Amino acid sequence: MGRYTLRRLLQFAPTLFLASVLVFLVIVSAPGDPARIKLGMEATDEQIAIERARLGLDDPLPVRYLTWVSDVARFDLGRSFQSNRPVTDVITTAFGYTARLAAAAGVLGIVLGLSLGIVAALNRGKRLDNAISAWAAAVLSVPSFVSGMLLILVFAVALRWLPPSGAGEPDDFASQMRALVLPALALGFPFAAILARFMRGALIEVLGQDYVLTARAKGLRPATIIGHHEVRNALIPTVTVMGIGLGSLLAGAVVVETVFSYPGLGRLVVSSIFNRDYPVVQAGLILGSAVFLGMSLLADLAYGLLDPRIALARAQE
Amino acid sequence: MSSIATSVPKPARITGLELDARIVIGGSLLAIVVLAAVVGPQVVPHDPLELNLDRRLEGPSAAFLLGTDEIGRDILSRLLTGLRPALLAGVAAVLVAAVAGTLIGLSAAFIGGLYETVSMRIVDLLLAWPAVFLALGIVLLIGPGPLNVILAIGIAETPVFARLTRSIALGQLQGEHVEAARSMGASGARIMRLHILPFAVVPLVVQLAIAAPIAFISEASLSFLGLGSQPPQASLGSMLSGAQEYLAIAPTYTIFPAVVIAILVLSLTVLADGVQDALDPRHIRKAR
Numbered sequence: 001m002g003r004y005t006l007r008r009l010l011q012f013a014p015t016l017f018l019a020s021v022l023v024f025l026v027i028v029s030a031p032g033d034p035a036r037i038k039l040g041m042e043a044t045d046e047q048i049a050i051e052r053a054r055l056g057l058d059d060p061l062p063v064r065y066l067t068w069v070s071d072v073a074r075f076d077l078g079r080s081f082q083s084n085r086p087v088t089d090v091i092t093t094a095f096g097y098t099a100r101l102a103a104a105a106g107v108l109g110i111v112l113g114l115s116l117g118i119v120a121a122l123n124r125g126k127r128l129d130n131a132i133s134a135w136a137a138a139v140l141s142v143p144s145f146v147s148g149m150l151l152i153l154v155f156a157v158a159l160r161w162l163p164p165s166g167a168g169e170p171d172d173f174a175s176q177m178r179a180l181v182l183p184a185l186a187l188g189f190p191f192a193a194i195l196a197r198f199m200r201g202a203l204i205e206v207l208g209q210d211y212v213l214t215a216r217a218k219g220l221r222p223a224t225i226i227g228h229h230e231v232r233n234a235l236i237p238t239v240t241v242m243g244i245g246l247g248s249l250l251a252g253a254v255v256v257e258t259v260f261s262y263p264g265l266g267r268l269v270v271s272s273i274f275n276r277d278y279p280v281v282q283a284g285l286i287l288g289s290a291v292f293l294g295m296s297l298l299a300d301l302a303y304g305l306l307d308p309r310i311a312l313a314r315a316q317e
Numbered sequence: 318m319s320s321i322a323t324s325v326p327k328p329a330r331i332t333g334l335e336l337d338a339r340i341v342i343g344g345s346l347l348a349i350v351v352l353a354a355v356v357g358p359q360v361v362p363h364d365p366l367e368l369n370l371d372r373r374l375e376g377p378s379a380a381f382l383l384g385t386d387e388i389g390r391d392i393l394s395r396l397l398t399g400l401r402p403a404l405l406a407g408v409a410a411v412l413v414a415a416v417a418g419t420l421i422g423l424s425a426a427f428i429g430g431l432y433e434t435v436s437m438r439i440v441d442l443l444l445a446w447p448a449v450f451l452a453l454g455i456v457l458l459i460g461p462g463p464l465n466v467i468l469a470i471g472i473a474e475t476p477v478f479a480r481l482t483r484s485i486a487l488g489q490l491q492g493e494h495v496e497a498a499r500s501m502g503a504s505g506a507r508i509m510r511l512h513i514l515p516f517a518v519v520p521l522v523v524q525l526a527i528a529a530p531i532a533f534i535s536e537a538s539l540s541f542l543g544l545g546s547q548p549p550q551a552s553l554g555s556m557l558s559g560a561q562e563y564l565a566i567a568p569t570y571t572i573f574p575a576v577v578i579a580i581l582v583l584s585l586t587v588l589a590d591g592v593q594d595a596l597d598p599r600h601i602r603k604a605r
Contacts, residue, residue: 014438015438015441015442018438018439018442019442022439022442026454026457026458029458030457030458137583137586137587137590138583140530140586141530141579141582141583141586142575142578142579142582142583143534143537143538143541143578143582144538145537145538145541145554145557145558146537146557146575146578146579149557149560149561149564149571149575150571150572150575152564153564153568153571153572157564157565157568164564247445247447248447250447250450251446251447251448251449251450252447252449254449254450254453254542255449255538255541255542258541258542259561269453270453270542273453273456273457273544274543281457285454288446288450289446292445292446292447292450293442293445295445296445
């Protein structure tokens with residue numbers, strides 16, 4: 001087990017390196033001269049040349065990469081062109097909101113998705129199973145910005161139960177939670193639908209296995225068989241999907257936050273793209289990439305934890 | 318000796334598709350949408366760009382069947398003209414992904430060595446990033462606009478095709494039919510085209526069916542964010558971002574574009590599910 005974890009962590013290093021090079025290349029080749037953007041249109045060519053030298057823009061690429069990596073490692077990402085606040089501050093505030101939203105949507109998706117998947121598999125071919133499949137197909141067919149707007153229409157405009165946008169009053173916990181409900185639903189439902197479909201498939205695969213027959217022949221209680229022998233084994237492939245899905249929750253947040261004017265990372269990055277606030281966009285790219293890569297690493301590690309055979313096989317490779 | 322001849326694998330062929338209900342329903346829905354996209358722009362009741370400033374944000378009426386938007390443009394006409402670019406963008410993005418992914422996957426399996434390691438590492442890396450996020454980064458790099466959005470979604474969906482083709486090609490490269498072709502002096506390109514690619518056709522079709530709805534959703538999302546086609550051109554996603562401000566005053570302005578997007582994606586998902594099950598060899602074996 002320890003060896004497997006260590007191996008995966010070691011394999012992660014080159015991936016991280018490659019990812020940082022890709023992000024760096026995107027940032028370097030983004031249109032616009034950072035020195036000119038920083039100094040404004042009135043700056044003379046000479047001023048710009050001095051600023052370019054000061055920012056290290058004339059250094060060879062490998063040198064610039066090293067400088068950039070050490071800046072990133074020290075969380076020194078410059079200041080936002082727009083608000084002139086340090087980018088790290090701007091980003092962490094927004095990320096806090098996004099993390100809260102993603103956590104709510106993630107819990108909703110996992111609880112709802114796994115239960116629906118289990119119920120569907122145990123009732124395979126019956127009406128309930130068909131209803132759940134139809135629900136999942138419908139949810140996956142509606143882009144999150146569309147379902148978000150329909151949720152606003154019903155629960156905020158027509159029924160007036162919940163606020164249509166924003167993140168609630170800063171010091172009022174109840175209003176913050178109320179503001180979280182609709183975006184979390186818009187973000188969590190597609191995740192639940194993916195998990196429900198996957199769990200159903202994985203569980204049906206398990207139901208026909210010999211060890212389930214053995215358990216039944218031993219006279220174990222149905223609840224024990226379902227919980228210990230079936231669901232546990234069906235969870236193994238589902239966990240991988242969960243890891244990828246949690247990452248895509250953050251990507252979905254880009255759209256959902258825009259619909260609900262929710263002050264998270266996604267909306268920040270999109271508005272910064274339009275405002276050409278490159279330091280903020282760059283920090284968003286770096287943070288997003290780190291989270292996505294971290295998620296897939298975690299999913300891999302969890303995979304080994306749940307299924308000792310995988311850890312063993314890979315350790316012997 | 319005949320046992321050797323029969324051991325040569327044959328690629329699965331798309332013949333006698335079981336007419337799954339989902340293929341029929343999804344296919345006919347999709348046919349209606351495509352028909353609307355093709356014929357629609359010719360039969361629109363109004364010019365989609367024509368302003369009627371005295372008739373803003375109206376509900377459905379005889380003159381404007383689905384109502385008007387914030388500057389009095391006919392919503393039905395805008396929907397009908399917005400459908401064609403949306404469909405073309407989705408199809409083009411998926412084709413970009415399929416062609417690029419197949420080429421990368423085939424060449425990685427065939428060339429091997431450092432090229433394979435590096436290209437597959439990059440593919441794995443791109444797989445870890447969700448498509449919308451990746452597309453956002455690419456749009457940032459090459460700027461907004463309809464063509465760039467197609468390219469961005471295409472690149473974002475390439476890795477799945479590359480992985481798929483490579484794994485199939487690696488399996489077939491071990492086969493005796495490839496060895497036989499090689500011993501007869503067939504060139505690498507010929508082996509890939511005639512002896513490996515046919516085995517990838519069915520899985521690639523399935524993957525195309527899965528990728529298409531994702532591409533449409535990504536395209537609509539990016540134009541909703543304002544990164545796709547620019548105003549005043551009608552596009553499904555940007556219509557909705559315009560409608561959002563008037564949710565309370567003119568709910569139908571939001572509902573109709575939302576329904577069109579939902580029907581388009583739903584028809585594709587249902588169709589994709591049907592195609593996937595009909596072509597999945599595991600499924601066919603289980604059913605029998």
